[in-house]
Amino acid sequence: MSEVIMTRIYEVMVVLYAISLVFYFTDYLYKRVRARRIAFWLVSIVWVLQTIYFVWFMFEINRFPILSLFEGVYFYAWLLTTLSIVLHCIARVDLPVFFINVLGFIFVTIHLFAPNDVVQPVRDSLISEMLFIHISFAIVSYAAFSLSFVFSVLYLILYRMLKEKKFHHLWSRLPSLQQTSSWMSNSILVGVPLLFVSLVLGLGWAFLSLEGLSVFDAKIIGSFILTVIYLTILLLQRSGKLVGTSYAWIQIYTFLFVVINFFLGSKLSNFHLWY
Structure with missing residues (x-):
């Protein structure tokens, strides 16, 4: 009932x-x-x-x-x-x-x-606090990257409106370019350390709990690549080498990789069967 x-x-x-x-x-x-x-x-x-x-x-x-x-x-x-x-x-x-x-x-x-065909996704003996924290941090980092994606799209819309001088009453409903860029940076500034901590905890749990673990797993490789890409984006932006629309576009493309890694990476993984 x-x-x-x-x-x-x-x-x-x-x-x-x-x-x-x-x-x-x-x-x-x-x-x-x-x-x-x-x-x-x-x-x-x-x-x-x-x-x-x-x-x-x-x-x-x-x-x-x-x-x-x-x-x-x-x-x-x-x-x-x-x-x-x-x-x-x-x-x-x-x-x-x-x-x-x-x-x-x-x-x-x-x-x-x-x-919902996974009734018992992980054996009870393998479930631990480390695993819960690992998965939670990973998903929260994906949410942070989603926020950066949204503000990247907004930045491109704002930039186009300013360039073409299309002032409309809708203009008042949008944040400024500076605010949008700041939110883009702050979002990945939160997401990168969360994803890194999630990877460290996940690898620690896997080495302790799984036999024959290979670090060349599709999800592990994809997550490490994501961390490196977002960290590189953040460092380039801080140094002034990646700004404006280029900064927005690269975040949009990287978020597409986040979505691919979230779904396809789990399917190709040998042991990431639960998320």
Whole structure:
């Protein structure tokens, strides 16, 4: 009975999320404050429903639900919704909030239709606090990189508007180029150390728990490449060698690699079967 109820809650959550995006889009096009407020409260309700579903699932399986790709996608979507609410309340930026919610809705929908065929993703004897921290930090770093992707897209939009001198009432709804660039840098500044710590913990856990571990695993190689790329981007930007649109474009391309590594890397990995 509880499963039926939670399924209905999830369906309501997806519908409310879709409606909120419509209100956010309406607000952006026509500058309707009321539409923005309705969208924000709908997203807040979605976040509450997401949290309820997350907690219920956690008690249902008696562990923190991030040990499978199915569970990881949901946790990632929950993080994106949380980020959108925080940005709305603190940064007061409208279009980034809309873009982040679009990403969140996409991953909520992916989770809705994804097969949950991994009943016991990891043997109980292998589950440890180190593994939980490793996976949690990895997913949070992906959320940070998602934020940098959103602000990179915004930077390119702003730059084009300024270059072509297309001043419109929508202009007032966007952050400045300096603010956008700052958010891009701060996002990867958070994501890089989180991903690095996640890799160190993950390798430590794997060497202690798995036999015949190969460091040439597809997910390990991909994650290390991601860390190096983002660290290089950050260092080049700090030294002034990577600025403006080039800085934005390279972050967009790198985020595409994040998505590929998240899904395809897990499928090609010999032991990353859970996220």
